[in-house]
Amino acid sequence: MSEKSLGVGKPDTQILGVLGGMGPLASAQFMLRLTLLTDAARDQDHIPAVLWSDPRVPDRTAARMASGEDPLPALLRGISGLEAAGAGAIAIPCNTAHGWFEGMQSATALPILHIVDAAEAELLRLGVTPGPIGLMGTAGTLAMRLYQERLEPRGWTCLVPTEEEMQRLVSPGIERVKANDVAAAYAPLAEAARALAARGARAVVLGCTEIPLGIAAGPALPFPVCDTIDGLARAAISWAKR
Amino acid sequence: MSEKSLGVGKPDTQILGVLGGMGPLASAQFMLRLTLLTDAARDQDHIPAVLWSDPRVPDRTAARMASGEDPLPALLRGISGLEAAGAGAIAIPCNTAHGWFEGMQSATALPILHIVDAAEAELLRLGVTPGPIGLMGTAGTLAMRLYQERLEPRGWTCLVPTEEEMQRLVSPGIERVKANDVAAAYAPLAEAARALAARGARAVVLGCTEIPLGIAAGPALPFPVCDTIDGLARAAISWAKR
Known part of the structure; x- marks a missing residue:
């Protein structure tokens, strides 16, 4: 030191x-x-x-x-x-x-x-037990299977956005936050989260630290979301x- | 390097x-x-x-x-x-x-x-020209005359809270922010700012970086405030x- x-x-x-x-x-x-x-x-x-x-x-x-x-x-x-x-x-x-x-x-x-361990602890804190969860993140995070490889052995299964949803909603939403435009990020990110909940996710992990900033810019979603910053x-x- | x-x-x-x-x-x-x-x-x-x-x-x-x-x-x-x-x-x-x-x-x-020079630039940006302004800050900042000594030669005059207002409103408001309770900081800090405006301040400098956090926790004040963080x-x- x-x-x-x-x-x-x-x-x-x-x-x-x-x-x-x-x-x-x-x-x-x-x-x-x-x-x-x-x-x-x-x-x-x-x-x-x-x-x-x-x-x-x-x-x-x-x-x-x-x-x-x-x-x-x-x-x-x-x-x-x-x-x-x-x-x-x-x-x-x-x-x-x-x-x-x-x-x-x-x-x-x-x-x-490790942020994935922190996300799991946050899910448990929110009362979400191992099972199907939604996972939003960058295309890089999803391609590397960062969450799947660490969490699936522990009983979680990850539902991810479709390729079309990534290109139309998630990636542009993340980019809006990086450009300081959090207000414009809400609608696409919220739509992607709702689609995962509709497919059976009991909670959605905001697995890119830009996403919680966009999701916080509009009305709360009607299902648990795991803020990886928190x-x-x-x-x-x-x-x-x- | x-x-x-x-x-x-x-x-x-x-x-x-x-x-x-x-x-x-x-x-x-x-x-x-x-x-x-x-x-x-x-x-x-x-x-x-x-x-x-x-x-x-x-x-x-x-x-x-x-x-x-x-x-x-x-x-x-x-x-x-x-x-x-x-x-x-x-x-x-x-x-x-x-x-x-x-x-x-x-x-x-x-x-x-220097934060006082930055505050002066912010006042000018807000359209406030040299003249009487209100100054809120810690008891230390006021006792050291940090703003007065730097700004008065440039044509500004600083109205400060009374001793009673410092002890009842400003110092407790700052303490609430340092304890993470920004919601409770608004009322006392806003009351102190309004008192300065009533005494002739054309704008109020939030000359302690905790104060803008408290002031942001409630309705906007009806006169210009100079946020020293911004x-x-x-x-x-x-x-x-x-």
């Missing part, structure tokens, strides 16, 4: 490292929810954190679906920066980046809180208070 | 350093507004930033008004961390911390964007895009 780290002189305090910027609105919202979900009466009760917000990380979906630049070097640079700042664990408020989870985890001794914030608070 | 810095390999890119955590909700809101006020169509158009959120910085008002611990060492630790991360300038979304501005600025070669975010965007 360097002289310049947030933890200097206070080795008992746990500092949360947040690898963000993917997108920047989602990581700002993560910091907001981390703060609001913490039981605190004054500044000094809150969790020390360093947010490394690098929106220049190469597009994760483009890397997986096309021949886009590999994001791993930029992700590892962020992790090194968070280590230097004295972080004790890392949270990454971007689902698609978890496609590089093993590469990141093998490069650091710090625990990385889920990851709760996982980080549990880690900090353990 | 170290290997671990956010700017590694991209010396032309300007990274914003944010010294936050004072309070954590205000600095998260700063990151959100920084993102939303940026003209961007995709992640990669946004401003790279590192937020150093250290809510353990000793209370600034207690240090100034009573015999509280000096916050300067913790502030300088944060600035060193942001320098190590490759920041090109520093924004501090806490008005009261600007009482230690000279001590911070003399310790770093990086420009620190003002500082606009100053940071101007710096990044210059």
Whole structure:
């Protein structure tokens, strides 16, 4: 731990490292929810954190679906920066980046809180038990089967949008949030979520951190939705208070 | 610039350093507004930033008004961390911390964007020209005359809450926000702002970054209010895009 780290002189305090910027609105919202979900009466009760917000990380979906630049070097640079700042664990408020989870985890001794585990804990907190759930996410997250491979052995089954729904509703909705237009994101994202519920999903996982921002911009949906920003914030608070 | 810095390999890119955590909700809101006020169509158009959120910085008002611990060492630790991360300038979304501005600025070669200058630019943007304005802030900010000394030579005069209004309305309102209870902060903060307008303020500066969060929790006030979170975010965007 360097002289310049947030933890200097206070080795008992746990500092949360947040690898963000993917997108920047989602990581700002993560910091907001981390703060609001913490039981605190004054500044000094809150969790020390360093947010490394690098929106220049190469597009994760483009890397997986096309021949886009590999994001791993930029992700590892962020992790090194968070280590230097004295972080004790890392949270990454971007689902698609978890496609590089093993590469990141093998490069650091710090625990990385896995967003799919956090989503599962959030489902259980909402009273949703293992069974069929809807899963919305980027084309990259769905192609990598990030949720299916981690959750299906635990009894969950994932219903996903059709190719047509991805192209017409989910991907454009995510893009609207990344362009700061959350109001325009609501209608397509809500339509995709409703279609999954109609197909038998008992809850819908908003498995891309842009999606909760769009869904929050309109009327609440009439079925449980799992906000992966909130889920990851709760996982980080549990880690900090353990 | 170290290997671990956010700017590694991209010396032309300007990274914003944010010294936050004072309070954590205000600095998260700063990151959100920084993102939303940026003209961007995709992640990669946004401003790279590192937020150093250290809510353990000793209370600034207690240090100034009573015999509280000096916050300067913790502030300088944060600035060193942001320098190590490759920041090109520093924004501090806490008005009261600007009482230690000279001590911070003399310790770093990086420009620190002064929140009072940002507030003045925000007033002008709102169409408010120099003259009588209301000023709300912590007891520390008011006692240090942070706004008066910087703005009065430029033709502004600051009307401040009475001692009774500070103790009954402004200080408790700020405390409610730091405890995450923004809904309860609205009534006292709005009453204090209305009293300043009634005394002749043509606009009211929300000169503590907790105050805009409380004021946003209820109906809009019928006179211009200067949000120092938005003002500082606009100053940071101007710096990044210059």
